[in-house]
Amino acid sequence: MKLLITGFDPFGGEKVNPAWEAVNGLPENIDGMEIVKVQIPTVFKKSYEKLFENIDKEKPDFVLCVGQAGGRYDMTVERVAINMDDGRIPDNDGYQPVDTPIFEDGENAYFSNLPIKAMVEEMKKAEIPASVSNSAGTYVCNHIMYSLLYYINKNNLNIKGGFVHVPYITQQVMDKKETPFMELKTITRALETAIKAIKNYETDIKTAGGKEH
Numbered sequence: 001m002k003l004l005i006t007g008f009d010p011f012g013g014e015k016v017n018p019a020w021e022a023v024n025g026l027p028e029n030i031d032g033m034e035i036v037k038v039q040i041p042t043v044f045k046k047s048y049e050k051l052f053e054n055i056d057k058e059k060p061d062f063v064l065c066v067g068q069a070g071g072r073y074d075m076t077v078e079r080v081a082i083n084m085d086d087g088r089i090p091d092n093d094g095y096q097p098v099d100t101p102i103f104e105d106g107e108n109a110y111f112s113n114l115p116i117k118a119m120v121e122e123m124k125k126a127e128i129p130a131s132v133s134n135s136a137g138t139y140v141c142n143h144i145m146y147s148l149l150y151y152i153n154k155n156n157l158n159i160k161g162g163f164v165h166v167p168y169i170t171q172q173v174m175d176k177k178e179t180p181f182m183e184l185k186t187i188t189r190a191l192e193t194a195i196k197a198i199k200n201y202e203t204d205i206k207t208a209g210g211k212e213h
Helices: 018-024 044-058 116-125 140-154 184-200
Strands: 002-008 033-040 062-068 075-078 080-082 109-111 130-133 160-166
Touching (some): 018 033, 062 140, 075 116, 075 184, 109 140, 140 160
16 A cells, blocks of 8 residues: 655745645555555645656555644644635735636536545554644645545545645744644644554444534
8 A cells, every 4th residue: 555645835025834844754654465565746726636646656545744832822624625715825826716616517526535634643642742633724634635635536535635734843933932832743643643543444434523713
């Protein structure tokens, strides 16, 4: 079995992106599953072009995209991606779409077909804060998650795919007082734990994971 995992390059003036740093720190093999790591640009269209290219090349069984959600304190496994780009700020190429569909022929939304609740529960068992998220935003993270699920759907691919958001790491919050963060090594361990759940749970577990807000 093979899992393709992506992380974004540094955004704006940041020197690092914890998504890629954590992905890059993963072993090449997890519980007998080959791990293929790909860095993708924090740019709307270019991100999915590189993703699709690598899916076609590697033919993985699973795809997990990883991005940063600064301000969140835990690992958040995304449930759904929506067909909308609405950038509060420009991407790394200076492009800032507003109220723009990602794919005109796509569904309004696609749901992850990974065992998202099992991933969360396994991370919690490893004493790592984690939860299900019901909004991947409307920036490049949602863009890549939607694009992944669109590509799987449109091409009838036998692939399970989804997205995980990670918090800031220590060096990013030195001048951000009272901002949540997580150690990089913990994020990498969390991703490894989530990948083991992806491999071991053919179907998701039935447990409450919703939120009131």
